[in-house]
Amino acid sequence: MVQETNLLMEVPKASRPRERLDQFGEKALATHELLAIILRTGPRDSNAMQLALRVLNEFEDLHSLKLASLEELTSIHGIGRTKAIEIKACVELGVRVANATQLKCGTITSTQSAGTLLQKEMRDLQQEHVVAVYLNTKNEIIKKKTIFIGSLNSSVAHPREIFREAVRFAAARIILAHNHPSGNPDPSEADLVFTRRMVECGEMMGIEILDHFIIGVDDYLSLREYGII
Template sequence: MAQETNLLMEVPKASRPRERLDQYGEKALATHELLAIVLRTGPKDSNVIQLSLRVLNEFEDLYSLKMASVEELMGIKGIGRTKAIEIKACVELGIRIANATQLKSGTITSTQSAGSLLQKEMRDLQQEHVVALYLNTKNEIIKKKTIFIGSLNSSVAHPREIFREAVRFAAARIILAHNHPSGNPEPSEADLVFTRRMVECGEMMGIEVLDHFIIGVNQYLSLKEFGIV
């Protein structure tokens, strides 16, 4: 193991794949560098970069590598059963990720459908929660997330937290909601200021804020219907 580690350290620091991925991102790495990260170490007579190149040279293309069996991988000098199994696991994980689809949690068809959904989920909360529904271009809910807990006039109520998630999930639109534990959905001045600020930020980013709901115990208020959004 000491020999393997020493040989890995012989790779110049600027060329070490882990460091390069950390600095430049995964898309900047060549295929053999990505494979080197999976393999971690090389055998006694070569470093991990050389081993990853050796593996790729054994196959015509990445499809052939994908279809290779554990036994075929073990036929490559420096690849034992453990490394062969790790390669197969990595390949299968990549296939499953590539086939994954974004989960949907229903479609918003109207102000009433959004308000009813949010009122049902938030009416019994004992502390003020700010929730965002992230929608795609078909108004399908692709993510529902509690952004923060606390009063809207608090320093934590910042648009960057909400729009960071919108960008992350590639949302086209946002619906916001927060509850009033008192049960009265009447908007405060802080509610109105926050809503206007969110609408302005959404316009600058090209992400529409469709509505902001204030949730009470037995009723909700739409700030879009209230004329604020």
């Protein structure tokens, strides 16, 4: 039985698109290499890279490929119904990704609005949670995330975790919050040290720490109003 050419076996490993994407990232790949990853295998007489080139040669440009019907795709040697469906699904996913916008979860308009929102969400937590609210330049909330659970004097409370997410979400500003399960929002020395450290890191990275709230059961404390930020 003749085996189907699989996974570009005759192509040197360093030149295979999967390995190249893993090493250099998706932007380093040519269009036919990206398509070859989707196709995975070729027919008996060619590999996935050759099949990808054959598909692209059938259409004038990627716009034409986007509009291709299943029948047009399956007319290409090596493209069966399953591969044609996979190509159509990937094309449509690409269109939806291109049209996607970053979700907004409200706008911070004042210290009071931010504090009230965070106190409502965090006042009943039984463990200390550290939350980062990531904002764009319009103070719209683009992401709110619990960074870690535990005391701020713990080794897990490190700025890199907070700023890694800020870079990922392209945030311009950050609001920090953590709760005191005791119910008393008065800041500890560890709270003050952590806040100053975050402000310094933010200044170096060009990402503003807008405020740090300490959440109690019945009230909250803004460290900006407290004079630490």
